[in-house]
Amino acid sequence: MAAVLSSHSRVSDDTDLVEYYYEQGYSDGLPVVPPTPEKVAAMVAALGGDPEHVEARVPPRWGVLTREVLAVNMVMAGCLPRYARIVRAAILALCEPAFNLNGVQATTHMASPLLIVNGPAAREAGMNGGCNAFGSGNRANATIGRAIRLVMLNVGGGWPGELDKSTLGSPAKYTYAVCENEAQSPLAPYHVEKGFDASDSTVFVIAAEPTHSVVNHVANDAEGILDSMVSAMSTFAHNTAVASGHCTVVLGLEHAITIAKQGWKRADVRNYLWMNAGNKFRQLAFEHRYGKVYNRFLPVWYKRDLDSRIPITPGPDNIHLFVIGGEAGRFSAFIPGWGHMSNPVLREIEGKGKKEPVCVDGTCFL
């Protein structure tokens, strides 16, 4: 039986609404935009109307996300109504069983969902995939990511110390949303590689660590640039190395152009990275210094002799490649994932999504 919460109430005219929402505990730490009936109604309309329509139940609190509740959180985050279809699709992707948002919210790791948007929807919302894309300064990026986080906090109950047990957290837990720089990328867009048409719009979500810079001002060929990426990937400190799963590789524009000039395609980049990045099992087992280590998080089919090569991901398809960033600067980024416990989800924004079974055994792969 549902414990019905009153969705709105009245306070006196002299109430400071920013402080009111702080006092209620409904903020991510930054001031929220106080929702008004007019703004909420406009956002509900942009979401498709019918404020009581249930979009999802958000773990680990399993709060019921109606369109009105989603609209309230979007207004609080500072979103415009034209962002609604992106936020809605991202939330639906996060709530697919394969993603395991329950675990992502509760883990002691610092992972946060990273949203990357492809297709015309990103351009229409005014998202930034260029200069400083992962940084501040763009309303769409900032508030779309923030709306996702507010839903995870308010509806999903991922409050720090309560249902979110992250040891350190990360700045990406405020907002973590970008789009691919399709207009300037020399490579095909990500969603085209995955079988969509370039005119389709998609959301990609992955449980991710923050960005790690990959600098290379020297190499004028694909191998040299990608060897720097291999170097960033080949540590045994990040979660993908230790717990397998998926990761994200972001090529900056200059790096991508240099690589593409040699005729390398997306699959060449991913295959090269998969082939060359990795650790020896002895590193992951700490030379058995603390007892014989098997590492149950890695795939069973990996050889576990001390000198066995342990790749960063089980295969090249687990490396998700995007071209993002501004015109100047020979920088790329490596973004480790959380581990095999979560599978990324790619979803068409206007599509119905896939009906998936309860994903308990890792078979629900993207």
Added chain:
Amino acid sequence: MKTVYDPRGAVGTDTKARAARIGSLDGLRLGILDNTKWNANKLLRQVRDDLQSAHRFKSVNYYRKESFSRFADPKLVEQIRAENDIVLTAIGD
């Protein structure tokens, strides 16, 4: 007056009765569910051995989840329910 909103959404809850408490372990079927976390099997095997030295179980059955972070397969839960009287599980981080 100003309108304010609750952004949390409702939570559905079901009240479930607690299972009857067990008075003695002797003669019962003990199920152990390993959640596959890093040290869970070490912890559970030690507890299993300690329990077995102190009690006479009818049987001891060991199960493992596919992933410590995901739900147990509903079929596995049904199997454990059918094959055991009591179940022991633990996180071993």
